[in-house]
Amino acid sequence: MDRQEEMLCRCEEVTRAEIEEAIADGRTTLSGIKRQTRAGMGACQGRTCAKLIGRILVERDVRLPAEIDIDTPRTPVVPVCIGSIPDEETEQR
Numbered sequence: 001m002d003r004q005e006e007m008l009c010r011c012e013e014v015t016r017a018e019i020e021e022a023i024a025d026g027r028t029t030l031s032g033i034k035r036q037t038r039a040g041m042g043a044c045q046g047r048t049c050a051k052l053i054g055r056i057l058v059e060r061d062v063r064l065p066a067e068i069d070i071d072t073p074r075t076p077v078v079p080v081c082i083g084s085i086p087d088e089e090t091e092q093r
Helices: 018-024 029-039 049-059 088-092
Strands: 007-009
Touching: 007 018, 007 049, 018 029, 018 049, 029 049
Parallel strands: none
Antiparallel strands: none
């Protein structure tokens, strides 16, 4: 596999080439890269790809390691069964 085809964000299927293109377009933060590529918007909310993208930013001398931080940490999405959500009738009992 070509290094450029390497999948960095598995949730949103974003490749290394797409991340590097975003950096070439002037995106120098995780937030900027996220807006252009959707990397970090998947189910894991960037818990996997943010470190990989941060490493690329450091390798390219765009950011210092201390400047890399998770964009906006959120709880991972968890499916909920519709039946587990109480309706108004159930709540009034």
